[in-house]
Amino acid sequence: MECRPGCAACCIAPSISSPIPGMPDGKPAGIPCVQLDEQFGCLLFGLPERPAVCGGFQPLPDVCGSHRDEALWLIGELERLTG
Template sequence: MPPVFSHAPSTSPATCRPGCAACCTAPSISSPLPGLPLGKPAGMACPQLDAELRCRLFGLPERPAVCSSLAPGPEMCGNNREHAMAWLSKLECDTQPHAT
């Protein structure tokens, strides 16, 4: 079964590929979240993921705004988790401030 994507604002974690959580792992999160008051470093799985890699903060006010604003889509998610991890890791690298 192909992944399901929605271009509308997501209100359900069902719009994501089950068992992926690339967007909860690859990028850094600078906002505080439960368990990580200083944010989450890139490449670390968010501690708010459950055993099925679903967000325990989904729909709660504690969920960082950046998480709510990131919606799954074909360019980011591709056909598998490996594609999503590579795309998001490159985006993370490309958006880091460069030392001058």
């Protein structure tokens, strides 16, 4: 599965505990990463400053669903169940 352009559910729904440039304490669940641009693209994509957790996230149908709203819900539920 390929990432959907403009989705960014994985950059919004989960909490990230590792530091992110501009978010030294990571980010809470449901809060967009400060590194998202206006089109929901990652400003750190391909750069060494991008956190390993972000680079390790792989799009999967069970996590990303069939559209952005479903991905936000699925990832949010995973966060709620494992947080």
